[in-house]
Amino acid sequence: MKIHEFQAKAILRQNDVPVPRGIVATTAEQAAGAFDELGGSFAVVKAQIHAGGRGKGTIKGNPQQHGVQLVRSRQEASEVADRLLGGKLVTIQTGLEGQTVRQVLIEEGCDIARELYLGIVLDRAKAQPVLMVSSEGGVEIEKVAAETPERIHKAYFDQATGLASFQVRKICAQLGLEGPTLKSANRFMKALCQLFVKYDCSLAEINPLVVTGDGELLALDAKINFDDNGLFRYPDIAKLRDLSEEEPAEVRASKAGLSYVKLDGNIGCLVNGAGLAMGTMDIIKHHGGEPANFLDVGGGADVAQVTEAFRILLDDKKVKAVLVNIFGGIMRCTTIATALLEAYKTVGFNVPLVVRLEGTEVEEGRKIIAESDVDIITAEDLTDAARKVVKAAG
Numbered sequence: 001m002k003i004h005e006f007q008a009k010a011i012l013r014q015n016d017v018p019v020p021r022g023i024v025a026t027t028a029e030q031a032a033g034a035f036d037e038l039g040g041s042f043a044v045v046k047a048q049i050h051a052g053g054r055g056k057g058t059i060k061g062n063p064q065q066h067g068v069q070l071v072r073s074r075q076e077a078s079e080v081a082d083r084l085l086g087g088k089l090v091t092i093q094t095g096l097e098g099q100t101v102r103q104v105l106i107e108e109g110c111d112i113a114r115e116l117y118l119g120i121v122l123d124r125a126k127a128q129p130v131l132m133v134s135s136e137g138g139v140e141i142e143k144v145a146a147e148t149p150e151r152i153h154k155a156y157f158d159q160a161t162g163l164a165s166f167q168v169r170k171i172c173a174q175l176g177l178e179g180p181t182l183k184s185a186n187r188f189m190k191a192l193c194q195l196f197v198k199y200d201c202s203l204a205e206i207n208p209l210v211v212t213g214d215g216e217l218l219a220l221d222a223k224i225n226f227d228d229n230g231l232f233r234y235p236d237i238a239k240l241r242d243l244s245e246e247e248p249a250e251v252r253a254s255k256a257g258l259s260y261v262k263l264d265g266n267i268g269c270l271v272n273g274a275g276l277a278m279g280t281m282d283i284i285k286h287h288g289g290e291p292a293n294f295l296d297v298g299g300g301a302d303v304a305q306v307t308e309a310f311r312i313l314l315d316d317k318k319v320k321a322v323l324v325n326i327f328g329g330i331m332r333c334t335t336i337a338t339a340l341l342e343a344y345k346t347v348g349f350n351v352p353l354v355v356r357l358e359g360t361e362v363e364e365g366r367k368i369i370a371e372s373d374v375d376i377i378t379a380e381d382l383t384d385a386a387r388k389v390v391k392a393a394g
Contacts, residue, residue, distance in 0.1 A: 001226045001238070001240075003226075004103075004242065004245075005048060005105060005221060006022060006024050006103075008222035009022065009219065009222050011199070011224065012192075012195070018217065018219065019218065020218060021107070022038075022106060022108065024106075025104050026085065026102065027081070028078040028079070028085065031077045031078055031080070031104060032074040032075070032077050034106035035071065035077040038107075041072065041109070042070060042071065042072045044071070044107045044108075045105075045106055046068045046104060047101045048103045048104060048105055049094070050242070051093040051099055052223065053092040053093055057091030057094070059088065059090075060089075065083045067084070067089045067101075081106075084101045088100055088101075089101050092140075102244065110210065110218060110220070111212050112212065112220075113215075114211040115208035116134065116208060116209040117133060117141050117144075117207045117208065118133050118192070118206045118209045119131075119141070119206070120132070120201070121202070122202065126156060128158070129157060129197065130156050131167075132152055133152070133153050135175055157193055159197045162193050165186060165190075171189070172185050180214075181211055184216045199226060199237060200226060200230030200231075200233070201226055201227070203224065206219045206221065206222055206223075207223075208220050208221060247262045249262055249293075249316065252308075256305055258296065258298070258309055259298070260293060260294065260295045263293050264290065265318070267291055267292055267320070267322070267390070268313040268351075269281060269291050269292070269293060269294065269322075269325070270295050270297065270306075270310070270324045270325070270326075271295065271297070271326065272327065277294050277296050279382070280323065283383065289390035292316055293313065293319075295309055297331075298331075303335065303342050306336065314347060314351070319351060320351055320352075321354065321392040321393035322352070322389070323389040324353065324355045325382060326358070327358050328360035329359055329360060331360070332360045333365030334368060336357065338368060340353075340369065341374060344374045349375070353376050353377065354376075354377045354385050354392060355377070355379065356381065356385035377389075
């Protein structure tokens with residue numbers, strides 16, 4: 001689950017990670033009032049959406065208005081907020097359609113001496129969280145990783161004991177931090193690592209992490225993502241979910257107990273199992289097609305769930321054909337076959353449907369499909385299915 005920057009900073013503040021003062025506004029008038037309340041000679045107005053690259057992003061139809069802008073008066077704060085609110089911010093992560101800005105963060109300015117990058121993720125290969133830092137803060141870290149990976153330094157830490165002081169000293173030496181900044185870095189990095197473990201985070205990213213003029217570390221930006229599977233332990237965190245920022249079809253699928261991710265292609269994929277989904281998408285691409293989604297009905301889906309999965313697939317106007325690829329283990333092929341026919345009765349298939357079944361009760365499932373009067377293209381194996389669905393999608 002993703003949250004907004006202002007929500008992430010509230011969590012950081014509660015866990016002793018320094019952040020600038022900021023006030024959320026949903027109107028231009030509130031933005032002007034926030035500027036006055038912060039009391040400085042300048043502030044920053046920041047669009048709040050679930051996407052990175054806001055500083056370089058621009059409002060659709062107004063390329064001069066960026067998602068993050070410095071303002072020096074209450075009038076300017078009001079005008080910038082007015083241009084942002086209700087507009088669609090297009091960034092490198094949103095696609096050409098952009099995302100609607102519904103709120104802005106008015107944040108106090110600060111004295112920036114240096115900009116750094118800091119991020120924490122889980123390294124699944126090592127089964128440990130890893131802290132990553134770089135002197136190249138405030139820029140596209142993906143580009144740094146690809147072109148100059150030697151500028152990214154890593155420190156693995158134990159979830160029970162956290163980041164050690166000697167690791168902080170080593171990181172500071174790599175970044176060229178010294179003097180009073182060492183104490184600030186020790187507090188900041190240890191607190192962030194504790195927060196990452198405490199809330200079952202999948203990502204905690206500070207970019208830029210700034211060194212102020214007096215040598216203190218400050219989280220100028222913040223991005224925190226949480227593992228959905230752990231949210232039942234943190235009801236207050238779960239309440240921060242903003243459904244307006246999520247793809248409606250993905251929200252709908254989640255409510256039905258399905259795993260769905262919308263993609264840009266035209267071939268819908270209905271499978272059982274994440275690994276099978278990845279393999280299905282790969283072979284579709286291998287044969288020249290483009291997947292329209294990742295849809296995993298899991299191992300124990302019933303007829304109602306499969307029917308809802310078809311509704312979600314067919315509501316996507318980009319979908320020109322659907323591939324059903326089921327390997328029956330816990331999921332029986334007869335259940336899928338019955339669900340296909342039920343979906344046809346209640347939803348109707350307006351695009352070609354290719355079905356490949358294998359595993360538990362496969363012969364019975366194939367018989368159910370063969371004896372129906374529904375126009376379904378069957379396939380013997382995955383390669384055959386991929387070729388047929390790519391051809392059907394044109």
